[in-house]
């Protein structure tokens with residue numbers, strides 16, 4: 001499954017929930033890159049500057065990273081939820097090639113207006129160790145330490161006003177065309193990302209369960 005949505009649409013939070021509910025690995029290219037930066041690997045050093053500015057990492061680097069990740073056992077056996085990838089048409093086409101003769105099952109576009117995502121990103125705080133997402137309205141229980149791992153909870157380095165605006169422009173230029181790409185291939189499902197975390201999670205749950213039911217019925221017929 002691929003989950004599309006602007007930065008701040010809540011897709012990271014919802015992907016974590018989906019991953020737990022359906023026991024499918026959550027592959028977030030942003031989280032993977034932040035881990036590389038933290039570990040100061042060659043890839044991390046290459047990616048850091050572009051990430052801080054809100055620019056995209058080159059297609060070839062990111063495609064190699066995803067290709068390696070989806071070949072691991074958990075993804076091969078359980079499938080995966082891709083969050084933050086593909087972000088360009090060239091990445092989407094490479095993903096199709098990587099998976100061939102299999103295909104992505106479904107693509108969800110989590111829809112939230114820009115005015116709402118700007119407010120959400122300004123309030124977003126993230127655990128530096130496990131990347132769990134909090135907000136000023138929903139902080140961790142104790143003193144900005146992560147409820148899950150005890151890590152420090154901070155504002156993301158690329159959540160500056162300048163980088164956020166750049167990421168939103170790039171979203172419109174590079175990522176929005178993917179909506180048409182997947183619509184033409186009958187993969188696209190639009191879901192409103194407005195409302196509480198729980199309300200959005202329920203919408204997604206309903207959609208996926210009905211998709212799985214239809215797929216099961218089709219497999220039985222075939």
Ligand code: AMP
Nearest residue numbers: 029030050051055056057062084085087
């Ligand atoms: P995210 O956590 O998804 O907002 O990603 C954080 C940053 O990582 C982005 O602003 C990009 O610099 C980089 N990044 C993540 N995924 C991709 C991708 N698929 N293609 C290019 N750059 C990416």
